[in-house]
Amino acid sequence: MHVLFVIDPLPGLKAWKDSSVAIMRSLAARGHAFSFAGMGDLFVDQGRVRVAATAMRLRGDADWMGHGWWTQDADARDCDLTEFDAVLMRKDPPFDMEYVYATHLFDYAQAQGARVFNAGSAIRNHPEKLAITEFAQYTAPTLVSRDMARLRAFHAQQGDVIVKPLDGMGGSGIFRLQPGEPNLGAILESLTELGTRTIMAQRYIPEIAQGDKRVLIIGGEPVPFALARIPLQGETRGNLAAGGRGVARPLSAHDLELARAVGSRLAGRGLLLIGLDVIGDYITEINVTSPTCFVEITEQTGFDVAGRFVDALQQALGAV
Incomplete structure (x- = not known):
């Protein structure tokens, strides 16, 4: 099996903890080959979707904490995605x-x-913050x-809310607005760009103190452990990028219920891998x-x- 990763520039990845690199390592352990390309390497020529892809290998003496963990076999070559x-x-x-x-x-490919x-259509049709609206029974007031x-x-009705942009990641642009927030107007004006940009507001969930849990669903089946991202003292964001501390925990019965409800509905839409963010009882x-x-x-x-992901990938490809 030969797998193409469309990915951020490799030198910028933190290989010791990067999930994409973990997938590469699992593929390599099974004897599979892989190449990489950036999003800008995709192009259409004479109606065919093509890519400038570079074959790569993991080094036997890989320095996972540095940049010496991979090598490319040759320069990039143009090829169809169907290859x-x-x-x-x-x-x-x-x-x-x-x-x-x-x-x-x-989609064209x-x-x-x-x-x-x-x-492609599954990613586009399930924006990561808006997608929760399909599961309103499992969400806090939003x-x-x-x-x-x-x-x-x-804000006046809920008293304590979280507001965030719809296109942020890693905890960027998230604010907690408590009762009597003196900067309420300024924060809302900034996030909405004076009412021209749509944002999300959610009732604050106090259980964030116990962690913002990442629940993974692979091939429609939940991974039995979640990573609870515990906020720093005085923080309202548990994101690892915002300094949160990751603690793995078995899924609770409620976590499992959430994951199975989402997985059973979304896996058939072209979503092999899903990551739920769960705080308390809410997605x-x-x-x-x-x-x-x-x-x-x-x-x-x-x-x-x-390894579970590669199993699911092989199953999806009929290459078990």
Whole structure:
């Protein structure tokens, strides 16, 4: 099997904990080959979706803490996406128009016979914050709007809310608005860009103190452990990028219920890998672009998350 990773530049990856690198290591252990490309390496020529892809190998003396963990076999070559057994979209957001264009190219490539995971249309049709609206029974009170009066009324009704941009990642742009917040107007004006940009407001969930849990769903089945991302003292964000501490825990019965409800509905839509963000009893986001936390869960529990992903990929390809 030969797998193409559409991914961020390799020198910038933190290989010791990067989930995409963990998938590469699992593929290599099974004797599979892989190549890499950036999103900007995708192009259409004479109606065919093609890519400038570079074959790569993991070094036997890999320095996972540095940049010496991979080597390329040759220069990039132009080829059809159909030449690969699977294409993995592992490019991190921001989910801007270039990202949207890439999902369209993946759709065209799939129509030509390529196998893309997660599928382009599935990524595009399930924006990570808005996708929770399909599962309102599992979410805290939520408002999506750019109307300042409506957002102010929601805050007055709920008292303590979280507001965030729809296209942020890693905890960026998230604010907690408590009762009597003196900067309420300024924060809402800034996030909505004076009422021209839609944002999300959610009732604050106090259980964030126990962690913002990442629950992984692979091939429709939940991984039995979640990574609880515990906020720093005085922080409201548990994101690892915002300084949160990751602690792996077995899924609770309620976590399992949430994951099975989401997995059973979404797995058939071209979403091989899903990452739920769960605080307390509530889903706060459904991540479908490049969900992470593989390595942290594996190191703390011994459960081989990357191996589970490769099993599911092989099954999806009929190459068990």
